[in-house]
Amino acid sequence: xxxxxxxxxxxxxxxxxxxxxxxxxxxxxxxxxxxxxxxxxxxxxxxxxxxxxxxxxxxxxxxxxxxxxxxxxxxxxxxxxxxxxxxxxxxxxxxxxxxxxxxxxxxxxxxxxxxxxxxxxxxxxxxxxxxxxxxxxxxxxxxxxxxxxxxxxxxxxxxxxxxxxxxxxxxxxxxxxxxxxxxxxxxxxxxxxxxxxxxxxxxxxxxxxxxxxxxxxxxxxxxxxxxxxxxxxxxxxxxxxxxxxxxxxxxxxxxxxxxxxxxxxxxxxxxxxxxxxxxxxxxxxxxxxxxxxxxxxxxxxxxxxxxxx
Numbered sequence: 380x381x382x383x384x385x386x387x388x389x390x391x392x393x394x395x396x397x398x399x400x401x402x403x404x405x406x407x408x409x410x411x412x413x414x415x416x417x418x419x420x421x422x423x424x425x426x427x428x429x430x431x432x433x434x435x436x437x438x439x440x441x442x443x444x445x446x447x448x449x450x451x452x453x454x455x456x457x458x459x460x461x462x463x464x465x466x467x468x469x470x471x472x473x474x475x476x477x478x479x480x481x482x483x484x485x486x487x488x489x490x491x492x493x494x495x496x497x498x499x500x501x502x503x504x505x506x507x508x509x510x511x512x513x514x515x516x517x518x519x520x521x522x523x524x525x526x527x528x529x530x531x532x533x534x535x536x537x538x539x540x541x542x543x544x545x546x547x548x549x550x551x552x553x554x555x556x557x558x559x560x561x562x563x564x565x566x567x568x569x570x571x572x573x574x575x576x577x578x579x580x581x582x583x584x585x586x587x588x589x590x591x592x593x594x595x596x597x598x599x600x601x602x603x604x605x606x607x608x609x610x611x612x613x614x615x616x617x618x619x620x621x622x623x624x625x626x627x628x629x630x631x632x633x634x635x636x637x638x639x640x641x642x643x644x645x646x647x648x649x650x651x652x653x654x655x656x657x658x659x660x661x662x663x664x665x666x667x668x669x670x671x672x673x674x675x676x677x678x679x680x681x682x683x684x685x686x687x688x
Contacts, residue, residue: 514539
């Protein structure tokens with residue numbers, strides 16, 4: 380059985396595919412209390428708190444490290460000093476645990492913009508650090524839409540193996556799966572009336588789409604410039620977005636269950652926090668079918684890896 384740790388765990392989106400494969404989570408870490416409540420309700424584990432306050436030796440031995448580490452600005456990076464260049468960032472927490480435990484493999488997830496931050500210097504530093512720690516790495520920007528979810532969500536996935544043969548046998552080729560917005564929408568009779576936008580907003584949206592092709596079901600997206608797009612998918616869920624930036628059929632906000640479905644969470648996933656919390660949690664989470672596709676390829680190779688470099 381592959382033992383793994385789930386860092387910056389959120390509500391467990393990266394964990395789910397590995398649990399499905401039979402892996403065992405031996406440690407998780409998350410500082411947000413509402414996210415911990417959701418995590419505990421669904422996995423039976425209460426995540427440890429702030430990873431910056433947890434010593435590497437207090438984390439159980441493991442063969443795989445998972446982390447969707449926060450994407451805050453890497454203000455001190457870019458000097459190409461490798462491991463030292465990441466101090467003061469959350470990636471350093473990943474690096475120090477890899478340095479101590481040397482698991483066979485690592486899977487990291489982050490926003491697409493990480494690859495171009497500071498003209499690419501940040502990403503080069505991260506890759507150089509992982510290589511200095513003994514990992515052969517591969518990466519790709521993947522889109523949730525290609526994995527059967529009606530959400531345009533591009534994320535960079537970094538996969539690393541200590542075993543060179545495992546690295547050489549891993550690839551990011553996946554067969555695209557179709558998506559259907561209708562499959563994630565709840566029946567209107569089940570929607571909380573509080574989710575409906577005000578009459579003023581609905582009328583404004585309707586006026587903004589005059590002359591555009593309008594169809595149903597659809598999600599109407601308002602960008603920062605105020606332009607409205609009528610789409611058969613959702614734009615990326617975001618934690619800090621306007622409350623009305625996504626409107627189902629131009630009239631209401633997505634429900635908590637619909638937000639979870641947009642990320643591929645199972646129907647059995649328990650909702651134990653407020654809708655506002657679910658909005659933040661799904662905005663911070665991952666597209667599970669995307670992670671599942673990567674996990675299935677990784678898991679076979681971790682089992683075979685002999686840790687030779």
